[in-house]
Amino acid sequence: MKPEHVSFFEEPRPPIPGNLLFEALTPPKEIILAVNPRVTIEVVEGVLKAAKDTENIVILELALSEMNLKGGYTGLTPKAFAERVRRAAENVGWFGYVLHADHVAVRKGTDEEIDNIKKELDARINAGFTSYAIDTSYLFDVTKDTVSEQLKKVIELGTELFNYLDERIGHKNYGREGEVGEIGKSELTEVDEALYYVESMKKNGVSLHWLAINNGSKHGVSVDAQGNIIPQLGINIKRTVEIVQALWSNGYPTRIAQHGVSGTPLHLIAEAFPKGMINKGNVATYYMLMVYDILRIYESELFRKIYRWVIEKYRKEGVPEIEVFTENCKHALKEFFDELEKISDETKEAIRAKAYADTLLHIKAFGMEKTAKKLYEYLKIRNIKYG
Numbered sequence: 001m002k003p004e005h006v007s008f009f010e011e012p013r014p015p016i017p018g019n020l021l022f023e024a025l026t027p028p029k030e031i032i033l034a035v036n037p038r039v040t041i042e043v044v045e046g047v048l049k050a051a052k053d054t055e056n057i058v059i060l061e062l063a064l065s066e067m068n069l070k071g072g073y074t075g076l077t078p079k080a081f082a083e084r085v086r087r088a089a090e091n092v093g094w095f096g097y098v099l100h101a102d103h104v105a106v107r108k109g110t111d112e113e114i115d116n117i118k119k120e121l122d123a124r125i126n127a128g129f130t131s132y133a134i135d136t137s138y139l140f141d142v143t144k145d146t147v148s149e150q151l152k153k154v155i156e157l158g159t160e161l162f163n164y165l166d167e168r169i170g171h172k173n174y175g176r177e178g179e180v181g182e183i184g185k186s187e188l189t190e191v192d193e194a195l196y197y198v199e200s201m202k203k204n205g206v207s208l209h210w211l212a213i214n215n216g217s218k219h220g221v222s223v224d225a226q227g228n229i230i231p232q233l234g235i236n237i238k239r240t241v242e243i244v245q246a247l248w249s250n251g252y253p254t255r256i257a258q259h260g261v262s263g264t265p266l267h268l269i270a271e272a273f274p275k276g277m278i279n280k281g282n283v284a285t286y287y288m289l290m291v292y293d294i295l296r297i298y299e300s301e302l303f304r305k306i307y308r309w310v311i312e313k314y315r316k317e318g319v320p321e322i323e324v325f326t327e328n329c330k331h332a333l334k335e336f337f338d339e340l341e342k343i344s345d346e347t348k349e350a351i352r353a354k355a356y357a358d359t360l361l362h363i364k365a366f367g368m369e370k371t372a373k374k375l376y377e378y379l380k381i382r383n384i385k386y387g
Contacts, residue, residue: 005376006055012090014387015082015099016375018131018175021057022209024371024378028255028276031269031366033359034059036102036284038066038074039291039333040340042348044088046355047287052094054363055370059131059280060085063103066284066330069123073330075337078120082127096372098175100131102282106157107138114157118164125168131175133212133257134161140181147196154180155197159204173386176206177257177280181214188236189213194243198252210257210280211247215240235264237272244277255279262286270365281366285330290354292329298347302339306332 035058037043051058067076082099089095101124106117139153158178166172180197181189194213201208216236240256247254256278262285295303311321314328
């Protein structure tokens with residue numbers, strides 16, 4: 001007889017509110033796999049099948065740059081992405097996922113930009129997203145001397161946008177992720193910066209579940225002249241732990257959302273990452289490059305066409321072609337959207353299978369163990385219904 005929690009998430013239901021998953025995994029012992037499936041529904045199907053077979057909940061997400069009302073660089077709107085994920089869940093028979101709006105980034109903070117961000121948030125609300133990352137970290141003011149002055153705009157606009165979500169959604173029953181340190185900058189996030197940010201947001205009525213910091217990671221991957229991925233070993237575990245310990249000792253249960261995981265060796269994550277403290281791991285470029293590797297073998301003509309387009313458009317003097325391609329191939333997703341939708345059934349099956357196998361590895365390395373059961377029991381004991 002099938003376990004209750006498995007049957008529960010096999011039945012069609014809306015995406016899981018991110019706050020419920022956060023609360024159910026308390027005390028936290030794992031990193032939740034958060035996948036940005038930029039390309040083809042088959043990636044989503046492989047991820048969800050692996051989640052189903054291991055009885056786990058995953059987060060499916062795309063950032064504002066990847067997905068927006070104009071299609072971002074993937075060609076997907078919020079509605080189209082939500083529908084793609086829903087279709088994949090129906091095909092696999094697993095509705096154990098959170099639908100997350102990743103990196104809703106405010107870069108300048110102008111009135112025009114904020115108005116546009118609010119329209120984008122409306123589109124995600126209407127599409128049924130159940131978790132939101134408001135990223136105002138670009139507004140960190142390096143010209144100021146004190147933490148309160150440096151983070152003033154970061155906190156003000158972050159609060160405004162989370163308040164907007166509360167008003168439009170009508171409740172706080174959704175996942176909330178903030179960002180205090182811009183990913184990829186040379187300066188690591190300081191403990192007092194992270195603590196002041198979370199503390200100030202809380203005072204403003206915004207309780208953050210996850211916090212993205214600059215702890216030495218970078219988005220995407222780097223490759224050598226032969227196209228081999230250079231392992232990313234720069235994540236500062238010590239600083240990460242110091243920040244979480246400071247948050248927890250001051251009564252804030254906020255956990256770290258680790259961005260830039262794609263280039264980090266899985267064995268390093270399995271062996272060295274402080275699971276639970278790091279509670280959400282974003283993996284995007286990894287799955288995209290996986291698809292390109294498969295296209296290179298199964299759809300060689302299409303791959304060559306995409307490769308030539310990327311090189312011609314983004315060629316740089318003195319930079320190896322493979323490096324140019326790896327850095328810029330994400331921009332081809334929208335350009336070749338229709339052709340990527342028409343790949344052969346054989347290719348689609350290869351993508352599903354590889355996404356499935358790679359997701360199993362990530363789930364194991366992230367320390368995820370039957371998170372669907374933990375969430376189901378949390379909902380059942382408290383008689384919580386969602387949707």
